[in-house]
Amino acid sequence: MQDFDDIYAHVPADIPAWIEGLSLAMTIDGADADPVALVDVIHACDEQVIAQSPDAGLHHVDQAVDAARAAFPAWAGAPWTERRNLLETFADRLWDARVTLALLIAAEAGRPLRRAMSEIFFAVDYVRTIAAQELAETRYELGPMRARLTHKPLGVVGAIAPWNGPVILAVAKIANALLAGDTQILRPSPFTPLSALYMGMIARDIFPRGVFNVITGDAQVGAAMTTHPRIAKISFTGSTATGRLIAAAAAPTLKRLTLELGGNDAAIVLPDANIDLLCDAVYRISLENAGQFCACVKRLYVHETVYDAVVKGLGERLRAARPGSCFDAATTMTPIQNRKQFERVWHLIDDAVDRGGAILCGAQRHGGAGLFVPPTLVGNVDHGVALVDEEQFGPVLPLIPFRDEEAALRDANRGEMGLGGSIWTADVEHGLRLAERMECGTAWVNQHGAFSAALPMPFAKQSGIGTDYAQFGVAEHSRMMLVNARL
Template sequence: MLRTDFQHLIDGELAGSEQTLEVINPATGEVFARCPAAGRAQLDRAVEAARRAFTAWRGTSFEERAALIGRLASALRAQQDTLAELLTREQGKPLAQARDEIGRAFTQSEGMTRIAIPVETLVDDEKSQIELHYVPLGVVGVITPWNAPVNLAAGPLTAALYTGNTVVLKPSPYTPLTTLKIGEIAREIFPPGVVNVLAGGDELGQWMSEHPGIDKISFTGSVATGKKVMASAATNLKRITLELGGNDAAIVLEDADPQAIAPRMFFACFVNSGQVCMAIKRIYAHEKIYDALCEALAEQARNAKVGDGLDPETQFGPIQNRMQYERVIGILEDTKRRGARILAGGEVLDRPGYFITPTVVADIAEDSRLVQEEQFGPIVPVMKFSDVEDAIARANDTRYGLSGSVWSADPQRARAIAARLEVGTAWVNQHRATSAFVPFGGAKESGLGRQYSIVGLKGYMEPRVVSVLK
């Protein structure tokens, strides 16, 4: 049966639209739900409501705002199973990973509300007192992607609300449903207009980026779209936070134990079928352990269970949408044409839905699409090096700069190498480790600004100097 029980949240009221979006289950390739698609007039209503609500909301204390965010986190915890099933149907990831995503959303949200943002005293002497205050910006537009729609909405939503802003939130047209349900939950907690949730197509995101009533845009998505958002936001000099794509490199030194690290590295490559901005996208392995690491990763791939995310045995689900599925197939075909060795996987499954097996590739040219582009799918290249300086240079030879990692039995040596990676986050003997208290974001073309931590929270506020002559 086609589900249609979805509505926007505008000014504290649930609303439909004349236009609709059809939502496809990527495990079947079939439409399973329909939701409203907001037009420009509904966006205007939402922005007007957010601006009206801002006056009172900005006057509340951090503690009052944290308490309401805590109620939202508790509601997500209480409805975790129901929301996770819906998330799996629209996004494709295994049910356990959908539960984990929702769990990260409420734990990260609770964590951020424990961060104090005090007034900073810059000067206090016999002549003057100068303080630095941080004040809310106004209305924040949050535009989220399809790979982790709940978690990647919760971060900026919490940051904006906790710092005293009101919000208009737009999920991806591929995965709008769980976010709309979270809007229904928020309606019972926040004053009207403080949180507004609108589903719609790509044009809705453009309208938000251009809208004169929106003071900041937080966008998570591709580099190409992020540049368009930045250009559109320039019309009224909106503040922006951009969390964009990555081509994360992992450097594996000669003293690493391939068998010990392979399971963790494999998960960091292929979780959510590789559809993670900070997944490992390239591996540079020292020649002494290259063959052993390749085989250990290939063995992990051969044993992987691919299927419908609702099957409890499934470890890896489908590619989320047909456009990305066809793009990954194109990269896979280019990889095969170039004569690279497919150590495991490399298959497009002959079944409904958008399934590609986890694929490990060896002996591939540095200028191939798989190495140069962000594949955002279940295929990873493993390349050989003999000189660590060469590995660092190759890892940094990219327009991306989101994150990276170094793997070694000597953490201090690895730390020194990791510090030379041109990225926003460099890990040692791990990958994808994040926290509400640690800033996350990209260097180069992988983004602008940070999410999480006091650094991220201050990105949702305006610094204001108050200077007093005594």
């Protein structure tokens, strides 16, 4: 992670007043769109209102579609290099605005400011990496026939982004669609609208009017986008349950879909694993960010010979976590972003204990303000307990000892989700062989959640539809066309 300690010198004395001074607005056809109302944005570190966000009505969906459709022919006809260059300019402008964007993420998501700044760093890299992708033409010669396969833009694309990565999970959707030649309507999560609104305002001076639009709103707005007959595709990141609803709603219009859904990733720790490497990674990826990452370790299968060492190593790291204001450099613990999810995480902990689970570390209720759940390890649980069977999306990790690696692999492959998984071992070749047998879209050896926009992100089981990132994410925002001539 980059060293962004100097970011704390930029924290305004009055955050709500500073946000109000930004005059954040929805972007439709390159201009402000008047909201139907203002809605409160709650700061997870203290549950106080930190800002008010414009709220869209259903008519804003139609307005945004009209603007995007009007802009589509010229944008689709623009040279690939022109679209690429504008995306690179967008990345430059995001980096120039990194302090503002990081402060907005911290405010709306409650994330410690250093981690918020890290999200901007990776988001800018994602835009630049995706902008560099190509969709090559394929030529065929079959006797007297000469054919070529090309990629054509789809039209208007709807993007629905989640609250756990309000910038990085939005910009990948933006870059994929705009590079492919589509125009786009982005609807951020109603929990974290601020950074997306600001990105929309940045984009006005870069892209032609109507190419990129940002509207806010609740599930009704998302549903209107999903069923809209003039939106050609929906790209969604969120829960599997919501993904099922989107797939069903999109079926009557046969929309293209890219769905990055839930994960219940398993990690298998073999006897020869590097325990320090494992514990550092699990804490950083799965617990420090309060488990609010789709592809983090959510089930930890540990060989019985190293089980105690793993509990000890993780416990040392967990006990050092510090809750507090996200604008304080001493804070390392991230709160749960919203109260509904906060209550669900505690329910999973209480349910596990009621079913015989043992708290190995954590689980003390935070006495101060904010939606903090201390990083928690739970032992003596197995399949049949909700904490193991379901995606917790919180800083609570079940540790399950095993003796036989084949049995551990079978247990890791249980369930309906298949986003990611990992094997931890000093024998990398053996780890690779086991990883290839994991039923997931991405399997790692001696790492977890290590993504790059230069690498594809496939999905398995009910963790998603389609493939994201690299040239595959761009291709999913296009349609193939074959032109065939007889000589």
